[in-house]
Amino acid sequence: MNIKLATGESIPAADGENILSALKKKGIYLVSSCGGKGTCGKCRIKIRSGKYRTSASRPGRDKEKGIVLACQTFPESDVSAELLEEARLIVGDRIALAKSKDLPELLRSFDSEITPIVKRLNIKLPPPTIEDHISDLERLKRGLEMKGVKGMRFSHTFISSMAEDLRKHNWEIHLAYVDGPEAIFVTSDKQTARYGIAVDIGTTTIVVYLIDLADGKLVDVGSTYNSQIRYGDDVITRIVHAAEGGGLEELRKTVTGDINNITDTIIEKHGINKEHIECAVISGNTTMSHIFWGLAPEHIREEPYIPTVNSFPLWRAGTARLHINQQAPVYTLPCVASYVGGDIVSGALASKMHRNPEIALFMDIGTNGEIAIGNNEWLMTAACSAGPCFEGSGIKHGMRATEGAIEAVKIAPDTFEPSISVIGNTAAIGICGSGMIDAISELFLSGVIDRKGKFVREIKTGRIREGDEGAEFVIYKGAKDIVLTEVDIENIMRAKAAIYAGISSLIKEIGFTLDNIERIYIAGGFGNYLNVDRAVIIGMLPDIPKEKFRFLGNTSVVGAYLCLLSEKLRKEAEEIARKMTYMELSVSKNFMDEYMSALFLPHTDMGLFPTVEKLLK
């Protein structure tokens, strides 16, 4: 029997094999934190046709739509199935894996050695005798003193296995420790496998890099939607949920569940021992960082908007509940303020803006849009809520920039027929952020939508039709049509307006003009590329010379990668966080004015977009 997917792939399923298992064999992973027991309810999949038996589909809308749990569903004939974006766990993403060589090169460009958080000390102890009968701990301390190390701290967990560890390795050990110094664990002096994970906890998506600490290479990468989405799209709704009875714990479980789900999948795929993952770096906005550590985020939302912690202590993986070595230190990128978090510090670090004298603007386009301006002497930051649409959330056929996503769109000005390119060259299953920007700029230039983002009804094309959610433009016709609705366009307009208003009002607040900005770094999960020309056409980015722009991709996870491997860069990250001055834009009239003016294509004031004006003529 075969499971036929919307992308065109056909996956064989043995008799009595469930769909989750069959997909996994072909490297297609679904989110699943219960290990296929049917209890977590996450591995949902839509069956369009074919015979199957299932023991679990949740009542209500899921059942009506033919959505079942893949782990509890067994095909009884060929079935045609559709993966749900929120249930996809993507491991081995080609775009990300292409960075395998770029990453160590990037690290070298920072002029940094590989200096992981966990350090090693090779110690050979003389075995105890009747004459030399000091306790194991005193023996270890004596060995350390002979190496010049004093005042090491020892946790109860460390000592609980120490006696056996020392004997198992015949008193010749590597002592793993962190600065403090504090002992972490003991290994044989022969063991060389050492890994770490760099984690980007986005409000909408979660990305995990598994890194080989020996050479800094990317072993693999995995990502999913942040399952917290079920409790709300943005940080505010999450904070509200956290304050409800048991809500914080629910959110915490969800995010650690996602990270563990990805990590478990990667290490199973590569046959890596989880004990060998000995450190982790977490990069997230302030709310995500608080929830990850189980700290109530409620004061972030209430005036005067105070986080509990900006600079997180180096706690352990056991405390964080991560499925890696329980003693592994977990480094959290330091946050700046309630709405500028570790992900922005991470991004600024990755951009190198803090090292250069030129004035740069850094913009991270995620669920929140955060901006930093400055150079090697000063840094100002601000935040504006863009919403999750460029990450595929809240858009009818939106998806992340992964296989099957339409990432570029051209529309013929005469026939209005679109031509598209799809990541991985498969059948299209959705549209990602760069595709949306492309599509809207093309629809606008070809006159299909007006400056308010509404369909121009006079235009005669079969591509515009009435869908369940109002007027929509069909970008792709296939087993499943991919459309952009008028409501989608409205959402995207609001997001791009927030981003533009953020940039322009922060520049104004500090008394600058666009001319002062020598470089603009754009970060965000846009995948391969962001077409800056198109982003200018829709008025998301300001109309300045294109050579000033650099698209950096997901800098949150890249900064986490750098901190995983470099002590020098961890210190620079702390320095960036200390230097950044936060400006509260949300309360400024300036921002609201800028936002309202930006709710047009490209902008109310066409004079600000001379390039676009020329194009329209």
Next chain:
Amino acid sequence: MNIKLATGESIPAADGENILSALKKKGIYLVSSCGGKGTCGKCRIKIRSGKYRTSASRPGRDKEKGIVLACQTFPESDVSAELLEEARLIVGDRIALAKSKDLPELLRSFDSEITPIVKRLNIKLPPPTIEDHISDLERLKRGLEMKGVKGMRFSHTFISSMAEDLRKHNWEIHLAYVDGPEAIFVTSDKQTARYGIAVDIGTTTIVVYLIDLADGKLVDVGSTYNSQIRYGDDVITRIVHAAEGGGLEELRKTVTGDINNITDTIIEKHGINKEHIECAVISGNTTMSHIFWGLAPEHIREEPYIPTVNSFPLWRAGTARLHINQQAPVYTLPCVASYVGGDIVSGALASKMHRNPEIALFMDIGTNGEIAIGNNEWLMTAACSAGPCFEGSGIKHGMRATEGAIEAVKIAPDTFEPSISVIGNTAAIGICGSGMIDAISELFLSGVIDRKGKFVREIKTGRIREGDEGAEFVIYKGAKDIVLTEVDIENIMRAKAAIYAGISSLIKEIGFTLDNIERIYIAGGFGNYLNVDRAVIIGMLPDIPKEKFRFLGNTSVVGAYLCLLSEKLRKEAEEIARKMTYMELSVSKNFMDEYMSALFLPHTDMGLFPTVEKLLK
């Protein structure tokens, strides 16, 4: 209805009230760790007569003997009951409480201020505003820096409640911390109640002092038999059990269960909030200390006899699983070697032998007998296994030195009729260590037993009779007769021989004679007193001038008390442990010779006991 006890007390029980509850109302506590649910099986009591209904008596020997669980047993008429020694939890013991004033005086005699492990810092923080919007942790750190405190460490637990704690107390707080420095918890700057517990974990008995940290006074004291006894009488059998599957965890649960049981009972009695018990000091032998912390003690028993830890880090009550403030630091008296533990360091400290130039010998008579010799310049230690008989274990009617115990015995040389004195002046329910020593010396002097400790059959007295366990001497006739059997006497002979051999062989090993010893300190749970004359008559202690002896009682718990209250004395304890040189007696031929020679009353070589020789003539 009434419950009539062997001591003569009559305890009223309401209709439908269980025995555990009725006894508790009158201040008679039984060991019970399940809170009266009938699951822990510890609150065993023997019902001799009367009507009752019970839902739980363990099958086999308990049922045959009429032993039931007090929490599950309801009198239906007056019942006559007998408390089982191993099930008694004694709180409010008068002998110990009499020390309430002595203890602070003792502390003062060491010339030490009250300096508990947990320190306080009074901090008033400016509340956050829109302008001053640093995170809570950074605000606290800033406040600390203004007080000159830098580099404070913060646990995840501390920070998890920090935001609420700071706001609850309106930013005016006491920060409780320990050296490191490490933050422990936050309280209102108004809260003054501060308690600590000093715990003696003996192989046979457990004693807990609850101390008011403000004035060093003893609030109350509680004790029980160490419930680990069910797994074996001495440390060796415990170590063997610990190595069996799940054994270590079983032993650990048992000992923490006992300590918690006592602590819970005391704080309930006094209405103390357990959060206000903010530090603990543990004093025990090396094996007991390891088991308390859940560390496998197996290498203690195998050559070359290596403990995992001698100097324990300052872990938390949560890690120790104590029912006090979970952040409370738990200080463990440092151990010296596998068979000389923190209890001996504690005792040496309490005796002040480490401060004086005179050569002193310190002997702690517990399940193990440990000896220290030395002065303010040097200290030698050794151990010999005495067995638990002086603590009442392994003796037919043996009991601890608490209410109802025969503590002194005289035997009329003509009629052989004994006269006794009982602790608390109640009916006698057993005999404690000092009573045993008295009884044997009297039996010996009056010719009832010979130099080998056997009954002299020629003596005509109704007091010698055949019991279930062979010949026995009836010391007390009552509702329950109290006897000393020939087997009991044999056990006591072995114990006293081990103690004497320990002292004499250690003195020989270091090239001394008894004349070099200027002072002998005797410690042990003998209650009110130990009659040194009697101990010399039976040959347990050497025959030297009586004024050289000092009986100190339970020095393990007293040393723990001193360390609970004094930073200076904690440092002295560490210094004592470092200074002590351990000698392994068990392997020396010297010790075995001494032991064999001491298996007579008072000794094979009568010339060593001139005082006794004179008495016998």
